[in-house]
Amino acid sequence: MLAVYPKVVIVGAGFGGLAAAKRLANRKVEVTLVDRRNHHLFQPLLYQVATAALSPADIAAPIRSILSYARNIRVLLDEVVRVDRDRKTVTLASGRILDFDKLIIATGSSHSYFGRDQWAAFAPGLKSIEDATTIRRNVLLALERAESETDPDRRHALLTFVVIGGGPTGVEMAGAIAELARRSVSKDFRNITPACSRVILVEAGPRLLPSFPPALSAKAEEMLRGLGVHVRTGTPVTGLGYGHVQTSDVWISAKTIVWAAGVEASAAADWLGAEQDRAGRALVTQGLTIKGSDDIFVIGDTASARGANGQPLPAIAPVAKQQGAYAADRILGRARKPFAYRDFGNLATIGRSRAVIDWGRIQLSGFIAWLVWSAAHVWFLIGFRSRLSVMTTWLWSYLTYRRSARLIIGTDGNSASTIAPRRKAA
Incomplete structure (x- = not known):
């Protein structure tokens, strides 16, 4: 007589979902992993794809390949549209219905424009490979067009890059764009010098990296300014359009705008009919x-869970990974205590050889912090090929200041004629 094992459905193959799947691999459960993409993405390094330092294949791997060793796991390329809690079924976009005994929701988050979704057309966020290649295309096209542009105002706008949001993603993006525009590609152009480009980081709050101690926030700002980035804190954005950013006190003409100011949870809480917090997390x-x-377990960016201090846990990869492993252990009967997050600190890089690290009582900045940041990110990459490829690329870029993935792919939706003229100098 064949054994009947519990059916586990995991929705989402991000950090949390993949951690749960690995924990359940080759155990006495039948696992179905559903994701609308066929690859797992290492999101912390997406900004390096957006700034031509890495290629998409360096930070992504097929889900089937990652889990090929797990004979009890099947992977479906599909999207969930409904969850029936009473009947314990999951309905997919293809029409397929999956039964479950245990369900893990790990659907992550998306960009939040704080009720102004029309801004997405002007300022792409950074959550997927498509987002990263779009930003890369915008940056590289701006440089190419600036090389031959003779109108001073248009050239000024083409060489102005605005990053909105002063969290880790915004800080890392601003530093990387500054290095790309000022050091890496200026050698290959005849009419663009390091002094031509301008990178502006706009943050509504009083300081950058609000989750870090004030001293490290100040250090990060100092390092960004050392790269030539114009940092504008306490400056909320009031308007966005093709080729311009508007704040309460200034109008900035810019061909390339990147949104890094906020995220919102997926619609999973709505599927489940679960209570939500103000960010839409279950x-x-x-x-x-x-x-x-x-x-029914909800983990990662989709969940509103509290830490030992009573504060909501941050929407970061370590939280999702620990929650994924915990949910799997609960299903296997190996975890009975409440979930307790182990905080290993915060890291953020600010360009080449610069980073900040918060380990509680230990705070690091500069080159040593950058080495630690690099080692940590390479270690957590999936697959030996990815680690070797990234290490080789970083070493080559460090020695030569060159970017290896400067390919313009796809078409540009914004022509040069859509760049707004300057009204007031920033």
């Missing part, structure tokens, strides 16, 4: 389940 118990359904 409120979960100490066991990471939703109230009234002990068989």
Whole structure:
């Protein structure tokens, strides 16, 4: 007589979903992993694809390949449209219906424009490979067009790059764009010098990296200014359009605008009919389940869970990975205590040889912090090929200041004629 194992459905193959799947691999459960993409993406390095330092294949790997060793896991390329808590079924966009005994929701988050979704057309965010290649195309096209542009105002706008949001993504993007525009590609152009380009980082709050201690925030700002980045804190954006950013006190003409100011949870809480916080994340118990359904776990950016200090846990990869492993252990009967997040600190890089690290009592900045940041990110990459490729590329870029992935792919939706004239100098 064949054994009947519990059916586990995992929705999402990000950090949390993949951690859960690996924990359940080759155990006495039947696992179905559903994701609308066929690859797992190492999001912390997406900005390096956006700034031509790495290629997409360096930071992504096929989900099937990652889990090929797990004979009890099947992978479906599909999208969830409905969850029936009473019948314990998941309905997919293809029409397929999956039964489950245990369900793990790990659907992540998307960009938040704070109710102004029309801004997405003017300032792409950075959540997917498509986002990264779009930003890369915009940056490289701006440089190419500036090389031959004779009108001073248009050239000024083409060589102005605005990053909105002073969190880790915004800080890393601003530093990387500054290096790309000022050091890496200026050698290859005849009419662009390092002094031509201007990178502006706009943050509504009083300081950069608000999750870091004030001293490290100040250090990060100092390092960015050392790269030539114009930092504008306490400056909320009031308007966006083709080729311009408007704040309360200035109008900035810019061909390339990047949004790094906020994220919002997926619609999973709506599918589940679960209680939500103000960011749309599902409120979960100490066991990471939703109230009234002990068989449904919600983890990662989709979940609103609290740490030991009573504060909501941040939407970062380490939280998702630990929650994914915990949910799997609960399903396997190996975890009975409430979930407890182990904080290993915060890291952010600010261009070549510059980074800041917060380890509580230990705070690092500069070259040593950058080495630690580099080692940590290479270590957590999936697959030996990715690690070797990234290490080789970083070493080559460090020695030569060159970017290896400067390919313009696709078409540009914004022609040069859409760049708005300057009204007031920033």
